[in-house]
Amino acid sequence: MNTLDPHTLTGAYATHALGPEERDAFERHLDHCPSCAQESAEFAATLARLGAAEALTPPEALRARVLAALPGIRQEAPPVARTAPTRGRLARHAPKFALAACLALALGAGAVAVQQHHEAESARDRAAALARRQEDVTALLTAPDARTATAATAGGTGTVVWSAARDRAGFLAAGLPAPGPGRTYQLWYDDAGTMRPAGLLPTGTGTLLLTGALDGAAGVGVTLEPAGGSAHPSGAPVLLVPFG
Amino acid sequence: MSRVVPLAAPRRPGPDLRELLSRVVRGDQEAFAALYDAVSGPVFGLVRRVVRDPAQSEEVTQEVLLEVWRTAARYRAERGEVLPWVLTIAHRRAVDRVRSAQAAADRDRRVAAATHGGTPYDEVAEQVEGRLEREQVRRCLKTLTELQRESLTLAYYRGYSYPEVAQVLGAPLGTVKTRMRDGLIRMRDCLGVSA
Numbered sequence: 186m187n188t189l190d191p192h193t194l195t196g197a198y199a200t201h202a203l204g205p206e207e208r209d210a211f212e213r214h215l216d217h218c219p220s221c222a223q224e225s226a227e228f229a230a231t232l233a234r235l236g237a238a239e240a241l242t243p244p245e246a247l248r249a250r251v252l253a254a255l256p257g258i259r260q261e262a263p264p265v266a267r268t269a270p271t272r273g274r275l276a277r278h279a280p281k282f283a284l285a286a287c288l289a290l291a292l293g294a295g296a297v298a299v300q301q302h303h304e305a306e307s308a309r310d311r312a313a314a315l316a317r318r319q320e321d322v323t324a325l326l327t328a329p330d331a332r333t334a335t336a337a338t339a340g341g342t343g344t345v346v347w348s349a350a351r352d353r354a355g356f357l358a359a360g361l362p363a364p365g366p367g368r369t370y371q372l373w374y375d376d377a378g379t380m381r382p383a384g385l386l387p388t389g390t391g392t393l394l395l396t397g398a399l400d401g402a403a404g405v406g407v408t409l410e411p412a413g414g415s416a417h418p419s420g421a422p423v424l425l426v427p428f429g
Numbered sequence: 430m431s432r433v434v435p436l437a438a439p440r441r442p443g444p445d446l447r448e449l450l451s452r453v454v455r456g457d458q459e460a461f462a463a464l465y466d467a468v469s470g471p472v473f474g475l476v477r478r479v480v481r482d483p484a485q486s487e488e489v490t491q492e493v494l495l496e497v498w499r500t501a502a503r504y505r506a507e508r509g510e511v512l513p514w515v516l517t518i519a520h521r522r523a524v525d526r527v528r529s530a531q532a533a534a535d536r537d538r539r540v541a542a543a544t545h546g547g548t549p550y551d552e553v554a555e556q557v558e559g560r561l562e563r564e565q566v567r568r569c570l571k572t573l574t575e576l577q578r579e580s581l582t583l584a585y586y587r588g589y590s591y592p593e594v595a596q597v598l599g600a601p602l603g604t605v606k607t608r609m610r611d612g613l614i615r616m617r618d619c620l621g622v623s624a
Contacts, residue, residue, distance in 0.1 A: 196610030200584035201524045202591040226509045231617040232585060233471075233513035236520065238563040241474035247487055248465060251494045255458050258495060263454065263502040327499055330525075333488050 195221055199228035250335070250342075253359065257323050257392070321394040322346060322355035336426045341389060345405045345426040352398040354383075354405060361389035361423070364409055371410040373418060374402035375425070385414045404428050446511035453501040461498055468512060469494065472519045479523035479588045489526050493519045524588040569619035577612030580605050 191214040197203050198211050215222050325331060328348035335344040341361035347354040356372055364370055369387040372395055373380035383395040383405065395405070404427035408418040444463055452460035472493050477486040496518055504514050570578055579598055583589045589597065595605040616622075 193607050193610055196581075196608075196613045197584070197591045197606050199613060200581065200609060201521050202584040202589065202594065202609065204590060204592075222508075226513075227617050227622060228613045229513045229517050230509055231613055231620060231622045232520070233510075233516045234562065234620050234622065235566055235585060235616070236475035236516040237471040237512065238566040239474035239478045240470040241477055243469050243473035243490055244487065247473075247491060248462075248469065251465060251491055252458065252462055254491075254495055255461060255498055258499050260454070260456060260498065261500050261502050326495065331492065332529075333492060335488070 192218070192221060195224045195228060199225055199232055250344075254326075258326065259320075259323060322357065322392045325351060325353055325355045325394070332428070334426050334428070336424045338424055343407055343424045343426060345428070347399060347428060349399065352400070354395045354399055354402075356384075356386065356393045356395060356405065356407075358386060358389060358391055358393075363389045367412050368409055369412050369414065370423070371408050371414050371418070373406040373408065373422075374400070375404045375406050375427075376400070376402050380406055380418050382414065382416065385410075387412070399428075402428070447506055450501055450504055450511050453498065454504075464497070464511075465494060468497075468515045471512065471516060475516060475519050476523045478586050479520070480526055485526060489522050490519075493522050496522070520585070527588040528590070565620065569616050572619055573612050573615055574608075576600065576604070577608045577615065580608040581612040581616070584609060 191211055194203065194207065194211050198208065203211060215225065325348050326333070326346050328351055330350045331346060331348045333344055333346050335342050337343075339362050342359050343361065344357040344359070345354055346357065354374075358370070361370070364387060369385045370389075371385050372383040372393060374383045374395070374397065375381075381397065381402070383397055384393050386393045386407075404425060406418070406422040406426075407424040408415075408420055408422050410419055444467055446464065446467060449460045449464045449467070453464060469490065473486065473490045476489045476493065477483070480486045480489055493515070497515055500518075504511065508514075570582070573581070576598065580591075580594050580600075583594045583597060584591060591605050591609065592602060594600075594609075595602050598605065600608075
């Protein structure tokens with residue numbers, strides 16, 4: 186009883202001092218214990234005062250990096266309240282309205298799509314492929330265990346995003362010099378000094394989900410290679426970003 | 430001399446964070462920039478205090494602020510103010526970072542160092558903003574018993590789990606757990622916090 190009594194865990198919970206299992210159990214308890222929820226909110230506010238007392242101005246470059254990343258990150262929709270009145274009269278009618286709205290939208294979109302189909306097909310495919318790639322990397326960026334590391338060179342930066350849980354990595358280049366005609370940036374996983382090809386990025390600003398799994402790699406390297414890429418790096422890396 | 434008079438939270442002349450956050454939910458990037466300016470100092474300071482390494486602190490701060498942008502819709506005004514919500518995210522991410530596998534060896538060294546004395550809350554960070562707030566927090570920390578204060582500061586400022594705190598302090602798990610709670614209740618009352 187004593188060690189399992191969840192009421193006394195509010196302090197350890199608020200300071201993130203619980204292990205994952207205890208934390209999950211305590212959060213389930215919170216749903217049924219208004220006084221615990223109240224105390225946890227008060228402790229969060231108290232600790233915020235301890236945190237705010239440590240305030241330190243972050244480097245100016247961080248602001249630019251954060252603001253530049255916003256357009257690529259999909260925001261979550263507001264959660265729908267669990268007690269929403271979806272079982273009432275409205276709910277039975279809602280699907281009909283929703284279906285009608287969907288049909289209207291589809292018809293409108295269809296007309297536009299047909300009109301633009303011929304001249305824009307390839308451009309649209311390219312844009313869609315780009316958007317998909319961006320989404321893949323964004324999804325990685327929002328993984329709960331996502332980590333990032335940034336390295337700078339020649340006025341540009343390369344940021345590696347990785348998630349151990351998803352076993353994947355992505356690369357975001359911003360303002361690297363253009364690779365030049367017939368050249369491309371090539372990404373590599375660094376397997377203890379052996380470079381494993383991980384994809385091509387033909388521009389100095391762009392996003393790439395790396396080919397292949399992390400597989401215990403120590404980091405990511407970037408080299409300049411002939412268009413089409415190489416089996417092994419042909420020169421010194423432009424960037425080396427270690428994981429960790 | 431050591432009597433502490435509870436004070437209300439300092440008046441913040443800054444922007445209305447709830448209003449900014451409600452605009453952020455709608456995708457307003459300008460509102461997010463204003464929110465960034467209001468919360469990035471506390472976020473970076475807290476993360477830096479827990480993580481220590483400047484480069485890693487910057488990375489974690491970036492991750493925190495992008496999480497705020499992504500999950501702004503999860504904020505519930507009835508559960509408290511915006512800054513505690515943001516700093517809860519910041520603290521969780523900072524703690525995750527110091528507990529990650531790469532930090533394991535480093536942490537062992539820190540645990541060893543902590544057992545040889547040193548008062549965590551007494552260290553001075555450079556460029557401190559809000560000196561008054563800092564003074565008040567320190568005064569209130571001094572009203573705690575030693576075990577309450579150490580349990581709280583090792584967990585909050587160093588990111589120790591409570592079994593780690595128990596090990597460092599040589600105290601039973603149950604004791605550490607209740608001391609953390611007792612310490613927070615005293616801090617809450619001393620700082621005049623209501624949620």
